[in-house]
Amino acid sequence: MYKIKVSKTQDSRLPSLDFTQIPFGKVFSDHMFVADYRNGQWEDLRIVPFQSFSMHPANMTLHYSQTIFEGMKASKSVKGSPMLMRPEMHSRRLNASADRMCMPHVPEALFLGAIQELIALDHQWIPPADVEGSLYVRPYMFATDEFIGVKPSQTYKFVIFTCPVGAYYSKAVDLVTEQEYVRAVNGLTGEAKAGGNYAASLYPAELAKKRGYDQVIWMESPEFKKIQEVGTMNLFFVIGDTVITPSTTGAILKGITRDSFLTILKSKGIKTEARDIYIDEIVEAYLDGQLKEAFGAGTAAVVSHIASITHNDTKMTLPPVAERKIGNMLKAEIDGLRAGKVADTYGWMQEIKVPVTV
Ligand SMILES: Cc1ncc(COP(=O)(O)O)c(C=O)c1O
Structure with a gap:
């Protein structure tokens, strides 16, 4: 079990969100997860208000593209519970990508725990089942060494943010x-x-x-x-x-x-x-x-x-x-x-427990 430090926003942007009109990939939820890889391990696991990073001009990702990502969706079942579909598959694929790009693994328990905690906190950003949207979850990792020269970075950031997205109707x-x-x-x-x-x-x-x-x-x-x-x-x-x-x-x-x-x-x-x-x-x-x-x-x-x-x-x-x-x-x-309307005979859906607030 990984311990994640949580700093909540004092200024939620949720009241300004119209679930019926969300442009894909442009609206970001209130919080994000960040972890830093240094000295051979993931440190400083934290959930913070959604914010920009400052970046050194010699950040290695900007030059040599050591960067990988995943994309998955959290949905709300008709009962109102946040759900993820096959998140462990995304964890495995992220680590397969990491191997190919000479980057460190993110342990599956860290990956899944961070997503669950982030979504539990921002679950109100998941469009309700009747709106047909979902919360797009973007985990990614990038090199953070400040260095000019082609070699694997020694330090990385692993980040997860989420974006509410509307129903995706694309023409043929x-x-x-x-x-x-x-x-x-x-x-x-x-x-x-x-x-x-x-x-x-x-x-x-x-x-x-x-x-x-x-x-x-x-x-x-x-x-x-x-x-x-x-x-x-x-x-x-x-x-x-x-x-x-x-x-x-x-x-x-x-x-x-x-x-x-x-x-x-x-x-x-x-x-x-x-x-x-x-x-x-x-x-x-x-x-x-x-x-x-x-x-x-x-x-x-x-x-x-x-x-x-x-x-x-x-x-x-x-x-x-x-x-x-x-x-x-x-x-x-x-x-x-x-949406929890089709019985999950495949064992793919994972419910996220949301803390009860009184
Ligand atoms: C190149 C490429 N192929 C296929 C897919 C479909 O993969 P998935 O079904 O895991 O989203 C994606 C999207 O992730 C992609 O970027």
């Missing part, structure tokens, strides 16, 4: 296969949730936007045939009666939503395959009338339906979203679990 997206730039290759950092991966993805995404697409489908270089991910989500296709997704073999982020989807699908007796997927096979399925659905899977949107995929001269236009059984079912299942 138009995608294009990316055949010049790559997001990741085996042996690089694609499997880690490291800041630099996202910086590297911006330029190709901007070029695609200029061409009228919402995002790119990343493919494996140098052939640009094997499919990896879409933007910042894992990819799923429904071909005939089978749901397929690329296997995670080193260059793809091991999405927790992806993992949950595979489990849900299997438990419902729906055929799934996690394997290498090539774009030619998708085009062929489309031309045969067998490509029923395609969607991205990730924490933020849960399911992001794909309206069309353009590959060279072929534009594959998918059926209307209302007709898509699998993607819509998966989103309803995850939303239902988060």
